[in-house]
Amino acid sequence: MVDQETLDITFAALADPTRRAMLARLSEGEATVSDLAKPLSMSLAGASKHIQVLERAGLVSRRRDGRQHFLALEARRLRKAHAWLQHYAAFWTQALDALEDALKEDTHD
Amino acid sequence: MVDQETLDITFAALADPTRRAMLARLSEGEATVSDLAKPLSMSLAGASKHIQVLERAGLVSRRRDGRQHFLALEARRLRKAHAWLQHYAAFWTQALDALEDALKEDTHD
DNA sequence: TAGATATTCAACCAATCAGTTGACTAAGAC
DNA sequence: GTCTTAGTCAACTGATTGGTTGAATATCTA
Numbered sequence: 001m002v003d004q005e006t007l008d009i010t011f012a013a014l015a016d017p018t019r020r021a022m023l024a025r026l027s028e029g030e031a032t033v034s035d036l037a038k039p040l041s042m043s044l045a046g047a048s049k050h051i052q053v054l055e056r057a058g059l060v061s062r063r064r065d066g067r068q069h070f071l072a073l074e075a076r077r078l079r080k081a082h083a084w085l086q087h088y089a090a091f092w093t094q095a096l097d098a099l100e101d102a103l104k105e106d107t108h109d
Numbered sequence: 110m111v112d113q114e115t116l117d118i119t120f121a122a123l124a125d126p127t128r129r130a131m132l133a134r135l136s137e138g139e140a141t142v143s144d145l146a147k148p149l150s151m152s153l154a155g156a157s158k159h160i161q162v163l164e165r166a167g168l169v170s171r172r173r174d175g176r177q178h179f180l181a182l183e184a185r186r187l188r189k190a191h192a193w194l195q196h197y198a199a200f201w202t203q204a205l206d207a208l209e210d211a212l213k214e215d216t217h218d
Numbered sequence: 219t220a221g222a223t224a225t226t227c228a229a230c231c232a233a234t235c236a237g238t239t240g241a242c243t244a245a246g247a248c
Numbered sequence: 249g250t251c252t253t254a255g256t257c258a259a260c261t262g263a264t265t266g267g268t269t270g271a272a273t274a275t276c277t278a
Contacts, residue, residue: 011124
């Protein structure tokens with residue numbers, strides 16, 4: 001079984017839209033702290049704290065070059081969360097749910 | 110794009126081990142509030158609050174029968190979180206990461 | 219050396235969260 | 249009717265969170 005605490009901090013890190021925006025940005029490639037902070041209407045220190053949350057969750061890695069810190073997406077941990085969800089997301093999908101989807105078609109939230 | 114607030118409350122709901130345990134239990138079938146609370150070393154009111162969080166996140170649904178409330182897993186919302194992760198979990202997986210896995214083999218966290 | 223740039227750290231604040239207890243509502247059992 | 253069982257609600261607590269500001273630490277530039 002996957003370590004519970006790992007899932008705790010991973011899902012908690014993913015629960016914030018600012019941090020998800022950062023991950024989205026990083027999916028296009030490395031970025032510095034300032035790069036990530038720029039579009040965020042938030043102080044640099046605030047953004048820095050968000051990055052630290054992502055880092056502690058193992059979702060990003062940091063590489064220093066001089067005074068700049070380059071962040072990169074760490075797919076491994078994301079895949080762990082993905083794998084956990086897989087089990088439940090697949091749950092009773094086929095039979096009941098395909099029918100359900102067919103019926104509700106466009107009332108999907 | 111998926112509604113940000115939906116992802117917020119979904120991932121936040123998933124970030125707690127008590128609630129994930131509840132979902133695990135529900136993946137085996139319907140259960141009452143008491144059923145879910147029993148193994149949890151927590152007051153019934155406490156468990157009830159966790160269930161409400163899951164419900165508000167759309168992760169479980171509730172059916173009342175007399176004084177008992179039966180909860181069931183709602184796969185739809187789980188699949189939404191799963192789909193969001195899919196994009197990032199798949200990120201640069203093949204090339205670099207397969208190699209990385211091969212190298213680090215058993216230092217995996 | 220001095221000044222600007224990139225980033226973190228520490229202290230603080232308001233809001234939210236996970237848990238508790240005690241009182242309440244509603245439904246079954248006797 | 250009365251007692252018990254199933255569950256929620258309200259009020260409270262301590263811990264955590266997301267944000268701020270101001271100062272500190274490096275590093276680059278001139």
